[in-house]
Amino acid sequence: MTNTKQTIYDIAKKAGVSASTVGSALNGTWKSRRISETTVDRIRAIADELNYSVNLQARALRSAKSGLVGMILPQHDNRFFSSIGQCFSNETRAREALPVIVSAKRERDQEIEAVRGLINSSVDALMLVGISEPDLLSEMCQKAKVPHVFVDQPCSQAPSVVSENKGGAQRLLEVLLNDSNAKDLSDVVFLGGDANLPATEQRVRGFKQALKKRGHRTSKSQVLACGYQRAAARDALEKLYHKRKSLPSVLLINSIGCFEGALEFLVQLPTEEVDDCAIGSFDYDPFGRLLHHPVPMMRQRAEEMVKRAYLHLDQDDTDPQITHIEPELILPNR
Template identity: 35%
Template sequence: MARTGRKPTIKDLAQAAGTSPATASLVLNGGWRNHRINPDTAERVLQLAQSLGYRPNQRARALRLNRSSLAGLIVPHHRNRFFAGLTEHFEAESHARGLIPLVASTQRDARIEQKLADTMIAQEVEFLVLAGTEEPARINALCREAGIRCVNVDLPGGTGFSVVTDNHGGARDLTRRLMAGLPPETGALFLGGRRNEYATEARIDGFRTALAESGRDPDVAAIHCCGYSPQAACEAMGAILDGGATLPKAILVNSITAFEGFARFWQGHAADLPDLRVACFDWDPFAACLPIETIMLRQDVETLIARCFAWFDGTALRDGEIEVVPAKVVVDDTRPGATGAL
């Protein structure tokens, strides 16, 4: 009889069915056709597994099979649509492959980031995606050493395979719309992000390209890379105003996080900013409702994640390469389903 009070093991199941654990295992794992198990026996085992409430011990299973069945994702946080979207699609793709998603946020703290990476590697995740990490190259190296497949999202600074949004093209398209119909002498401002950071530089480039296209002098545009915190973006705007400069009529805000700071600033200075036109390299449903003419861009998180998994599945590019995913300028925010059904 099965030891009472304990969770039944495969031994208990086998004993109850009058077979060996080997047989029970073969039956449960579906390999019994190839192993000439009598259908009656199989049926008996299956029935008993049900009635005993037998659940295989996943740790023993994982040990024996030498598979963790884990897929890891590291993001800075979950507090905006971009990262939330990455997380949700990552979950879906993981489940589709029978992997368990292990999502963790660094809060942009380098120590936490290091710890999370260590944990992921110690757990021998079968696949690791890095988004918004500070030291992708270092983690890439650790993964390589541990034999773990690793992809960087929007972080081609690393040494592994990368999937990135078309930052240049996106910023260019956004800027084209931003400047459309404005007189040639209209000034433009680029706000947010970090200088020398891959994504920011590419966006600045796209921004300048569009300005040049429209006959403007791209070098005249003001570039204020104040980082990603709302606080900093808000203060940067204030500093420009306090400096006595006339604020440009057109602003391209780099990332929704900086836009949060811009919105806070705008809230206090709406009267000083007539006819302001704004574009944002990211999207948020509430931000889209602000009564400023705002053109937003949605990064294609679904495709970004899909390309990561395609590489993992082995059908994609070789190591060290970069895959570029286009972004979409949001035309109509109010269309049904724009914000996703809840």
């Protein structure tokens, strides 16, 4: 007995609908045709029963689109980047396309390999998040005529969507200064991040601006841009503590990874010592609100950033421009 490959006409006959209705149910365009969800569910169930699979390659040739949208981000195990990835996935699927997400660890060679691979897979567009070589990757996309937009990292050759990092850091430090008993502003410290990357560079600017408004000029020793790794932040804070024999009166921690690293050291100290230090985080972790010690946090608005990035793609924007998204200040429960 030979198995005959099923077609949409077989599904249509069994479902009691037209072949075009089956096509719309299976390719995701059923909403625009006002086909009921009940009918779509019935058609898809029959398609599964008949082991029917959509020929995506043939569809791509007919539509001149693959239905794939790519995203490259530094890592998955970071709350902000995982939020960006989830929002991207939700928004892409809502547009009846398939999200493809690749982690490149902010390493140049991996970023190039990822962009090349996604271009070869005929993605319809690319979102590039926290990239180390934005101009180079933009040139690759332009050469391949792939629409693209940058998120969390400005690019001089394409549209970019970033958090308002300078203003956010300034607001956060002002809250910490108002909540602290700091009399000596040289006892205020910025911890974490890479000073060579725009996000950290702008947050350091905001940190300095808040101190400048109070008549203080920030010294180099007040900015510990030790990178984004937990261990690096933990070690930098421990070294500072042993050098000073105490914590600073105010500590602004840059990124959740660094915040977690700082906590690894802080839990070793007496509670009263930690309570004497006003601590804030530029990045948000909901579990931070459960800490005994109150920690104001800046939450980057991942969903809004992805929507704005998609707006650039929808409008076929190619000119370099930066859209700033104001982060949300989350104050602890008192």
